Amino acid sequence: xxxxxxxxxxxxxxxxxxxxxxxxxxxxxxxxxxxxxxxxxxxxxxxxxxxxxxxxxxxxxxxxxxxxxxxxxxxxxxxxxxxxxxxxxxxxxxxxxxxxxxxxxxxx
Numbered sequence: 525x526x527x528x529x530x531x532x533x534x535x536x537x538x539x540x541x542x543x544x545x546x547x548x549x550x551x552x553x554x555x556x557x558x559x560x561x562x563x564x565x566x567x568x569x570x571x572x573x574x575x576x577x578x579x580x581x582x583x584x585x586x587x588x589x590x591x592x593x594x595x596x597x598x599x600x601x602x603x604x605x606x607x608x609x610x611x612x613x614x615x616x617x618x619x620x621x622x623x624x625x626x627x628x629x630x631x632x
Contacts, residue, residue: 527607555594
């Protein structure tokens with residue numbers, strides 16, 4: 525699935541199954557909540573925190589997909605073409621960081 529197809533698929537789902545988009549502020553809060561769920565798993569699986577009994581059935585891929593879903597909702601609501609945005613962002617990073625990481629002693 526391309527990013528464009530993902531945006532179209534999410535839009536179809538929202539307008540049929542989801543009925544309508546939540547407003548942008550609500551979706552921003554939901555996005556933060558979903559990112560927090562990813563962070564919680566990362567802190568426990570790769571960090572120093574341990575899982576609680578209630579955390580044992582976590583699914584990192586599903587939580588990351590939740591983040592993508594809400595981010596796509598916000599892009600659709602605000603008229604952002606995520607394919608174009610990502611391409612432009614990568615171009616910016618390629619120019620700005622052309623030598624930055626190569627010259628970073630911490631990465632050698």
